[in-house]
Amino acid sequence: METVDLLKKYNISSTFARRQIIRQAASFGQRHFSAEDILKKMRKKKSRVSRASTFRALNLFCQKGILEAIDLGKGFNLYELTDNSGHHDHLYCLGCGKILEFEDKTIEDLQVEVCRRKNFKAFKHTLRILGLCIKCKKDQLKV
Amino acid sequence: METVDLLKKYNISSTFARRQIIRQAASFGQRHFSAEDILKKMRKKKSRVSRASTFRALNLFCQKGILEAIDLGKGFNLYELTDNSGHHDHLYCLGCGKILEFEDKTIEDLQVEVCRRKNFKAFKHTLRILGLCIKCKKDQLKV
DNA sequence: GTTTTTGCAAACCATTTGCAGTTAG
């Protein structure tokens, strides 16, 4: 599928700016990208779209479900295409910035379990799981 | 223990600003608080400490281990005392803002497991687990 | 032709920083 068709698919009116942005977003494949990454790529290609429009488009795409925003606590958002990747979570190295993606039912089950324990009506809420940093100990893992 | 003694315990020189801030921080007990919360409380008590010094102190306290910073993706940090609470993770409702704390070995094990699967040398890194939002389905949990 | 969308520049907001004056030890 042409990247541009994603706009139609998600019921977003096709404008020059949005076409450039979705194309660049798609060029990252499964990798994460920031608004700045998109802007940089567009500058190179001389397909000029303003910073404001870029943010507006990224927000719109998230809201419509083309993209998913990821907050790694870096002070700015990352995005990824939701389209071709199933639901997954992330492990992020605070040291070197490497991101590991994984999907594991355990996490979702855990959310349900925690809610049950706390007598919390989870189905009323959109929960986000937030882990504090955990330094893996040497003896836990020898790769 | 007097809250002020925490400074001595953590090897932090005792200044007026830091005494006010650690006292207010402690007044939140197990609850999370923001820099703004601390500033608000100090304004009320007329124990005036500047915004800059408040941030400087909060950073120092995190670094020294009195506090732990939590990023709920709200655009500003929350903090909590590390002192009296063991390690735990958080579930955060994007809708109503409610925060559930929990500790579960599963998450830590999961990190190790994911690293193993990905052939990633985890012990070299400080990993942070990041969950995307998951909307709990009604049929998963009936409280 | 009317509604949407865009670019620009200014605004925002949490946090950080430079610097000169003040405090701690």
Added chain:
DNA sequence: CTAACTGCAAATGGTTTGCAAAAAC
């Protein structure tokens, strides 16, 4: 006394917004 700390005001950096001009349908 000297090093560490503080307040102020300005800077930072990612993101948002008001508005007039331009594009979409």
